[in-house]
Amino acid sequence: MRAIDWILLWSLSLLWGGSFLFNELALAGLPPVSIVWGRVALAAVLLVLAARLSGQGMPPRRVWGALAVMGVLNNLVPFSLFVLAQGQITGALASVLNATTPLFTVLVAHLATQDERLSPMKAAGVGLGFAGVLAMMAGEDLGGALPAMLACLVAALFYALAGVWGRRFRRAGVTPLQTAAGLVTASTVMLTPIWLALDRPWALPWPGAVPVAAVLGLAWLSTALAYLIYFRILARAGATAISLVTFLIPFSAAGLGWLVLDERLEARHLAGLALILGGLALIERTRGR
Known part of the structure; x- marks a missing residue:
């Protein structure tokens, strides 16, 4: 990759890593459903505008059912679980x-597709990665952080399901920008009645400037702008290059958490991260071959 591609890749990791910081800041004044609704609704405004200004327009009607499923898998469930866990x-x-x-994507793709089967090298990578998860969970109190950690793992599983489900949009002739705009729009439509019923936003007190700014950051930086950068990297450097962002997000998120909130990862968390990244390295090596 060229230097500009690496700059874009690190920028994307900061935007997606920043979503974890924004979640924590938003939770100081807003309930979880309001945070998720704000993220998808405000992102929809920008992405729909970008799709129309680019001349691509919105997705055709025939794919909106699939987009609704994608919205549940890629936005509503994982976004909500991460906010609750945090x-x-x-x-x-x-x-x-x-x-x-x-x-999780390797396992889901093995079960759901014919062209991404599980090889011995991939299986070793998956095993090493989940050994890292077990290392991080060792010693956790069942009534403490463990349920939140399990929620994050379920969210990661839903992202994996979304990755496999999303393959259909390219085959259907829907552009990545159309998919993103349709995805957040469908998510907003589905979440709005739930948000109104559960949070009754008209009765909520003013959350303060910081939580509001955090939701704006989630929507416009970690979602809308991140999607646009993602598509540019995908077009310039390909899918293998974009997959490298997975290696960078934990470092970006940990760095931002340390800088802004004085957060620290424990030794077992760092050991688990090393095992997870080792597993991902084995999987990426298989893809390279």
């Missing part, structure tokens, strides 16, 4: 658990 654990730890997404 009421109990740090964003740095949540980002490490998020790095298991490619491990």
Whole structure:
């Protein structure tokens, strides 16, 4: 990759890593459903505008059902689980658990596709990665952080399911920008009645400037702008290059958490991260071959 591609890749890792920091800041004044609704609704405004200004427009009607499923898998469930989990654990730890997404993707792709089967090298990578998860969970109190860590793993599984489900949009002739705009729009439509019923936003007190700014950051930086950079890297450097961002997000999230919130990862969390990244390295080596 060229220097500009690496700059874009690190920028994307900062934007996605920053979502964990934004979640923590938003939780100081807003309930979880309001945070997720704000993230998808405000991102939809920018991405729909970008799709129309680019001349691509919105996705055709025939794919909106599939986009609704994608919205549940890629936005509603994982976004909500991460926000809920971060009421109990740090964003740095949540980002490490998020790095298991490619491990789950290998397993889901093996079961759901014919062209991405599980090889011995991939199986070794998955095993090494989940050994890292077990290392991080060792000694956790069942009534403490463990449920939150499990929620992060379920969220990572949903991201993996979304990755396999999303393959259909390219075959259907839907551009990545159309997919992103349709995805957040469908998510907003589905979440709005739940948000109104559960949070009754008209009755919520003013959350303060910091939580509001954090939701704006989630929507416009970690979602809308991140999608646009993602598509540019994908077009310039390909899918293998974009997969490297998985290695960078935990470091970006941990660095931002340390800089802004004085968060620290424990030794077992760092050991688990090393095992997860080792597993991902084995999987990427197989892809390279």
